Amino acid sequence: MSLELYADVVLTRDVPAYRLKRGDIVKLVDRHIAPDGTEGYSIEVFNAVGDTIAVTVVPASALEPLTEDEILCARLLSAG
Numbered sequence: 001m002s003l004e005l006y007a008d009v010v011l012t013r014d015v016p017a018y019r020l021k022r023g024d025i026v027k028l029v030d031r032h033i034a035p036d037g038t039e040g041y042s043i044e045v046f047n048a049v050g051d052t053i054a055v056t057v058v059p060a061s062a063l064e065p066l067t068e069d070e071i072l073c074a075r076l077l078s079a080g
Helices: none
Strands: 008-011 025-033 039-046 052-059 063-065
Touching: none
Parallel strands: none
Antiparallel strands: 008 025, 008 063, 025 039, 039 052
16 A cells, blocks of 8 residues: 655554554654565654644555545544
8 A cells, every 4th residue: 555645644653652542643854774674664753733743764664545434533642
């Protein structure tokens, strides 16, 4: 699955190291292909006011496009 760079997409799994949760919206900033052929993306995560709170890499399987039947919401970035 190849996703469009700079698009907003949704996480399909938690990323505990950055306190990210399944359902969080992230921005794709780069595409990577590992030596074994696995596709992945660099993602940037913003808080509700637009400040960058994380930049990391996830496999393509951890992302999916947003759809028109989804609704945006806000949550606190919990400490744990």
